[in-house]
Amino acid sequence: xxxxxxxxxxxxxxxxxxxxxxxTWLRSRLERVSSSERKAAGSVHEVPGESVGGDEQGRTGTxxxxxxxxxxxxxxxxxxxxxxxxxxxxxxxxxxxxxxxIEALRAAVTALVAGVGTLADTFSGFRSSVTDxxxxxxxxxxxxTSDTATELGEYRKAQAGSTDDLGRAVAEVRERLRGLSxxxx
Numbered sequence: 408x409x410x411x412x413x414x415x416x417x418x419x420x421x422x423x424x425x426x427x428x429x430x431t432w433l434r435s436r437l438e439r440v441s442s443s444e445r446k447a448a449g450s451v452h453e454v455p456g457e458s459v460g461g462d463e464q465g466r467t468g469t470x471x472x473x474x475x476x477x478x479x480x481x482x483x484x485x486x487x488x489x490x491x492x493x494x495x496x497x498x499x500x501x502x503x504x505x506x507x508x509i510e511a512l513r514a515a516v517t518a519l520v521a522g523v524g525t526l527a528d529t530f531s532g533f534r535s536s537v538t539d540x541x542x543x544x545x546x547x548x549x550x551x552t553s554d555t556a557t558e559l560g561e562y563r564k565a566q567a568g569s570t571d572d573l574g575r576a577v578a579e580v581r582e583r584l585r586g587l588s589x590x591x592x
Contacts, residue, residue, distance in 0.1 A: 497509065
């Protein structure tokens, strides 16, 4: 069975009674969006509403075949963050710091970072120079130590040779003295 309600076409909406007032909805939506954008930008001021469509009594317009118009899509928010409003000073507890002092501090920190970079470069150069000098000093000490050891070895050999020569000379003198003493007997 078919119900009579299903067979009947719904009656077209009259302009005054059942039609949705999409212009009111669109106005309120635009006002909310613009209000939130103004709050985000830091300045809140009233913008008068604009007429978006319909006639003077707030009714919606109809198309050529009696169809009601559909609301236009709301514009998408622009991509990216909204720029922060410029503030003249920042407050930390009971202390208020002017923006100019913050900018001066930022510039000083930037200069300090650059100075630290320069100091690090200078220290790196100094460290390299000191390392080179220490290597030269180490080579010099090793060379002097080696030369001294060689000279000391030669001196000991010379002393040993001298001692041997002296011992031979003493032995010869003894032999001569013995020979003289035999001759005298």
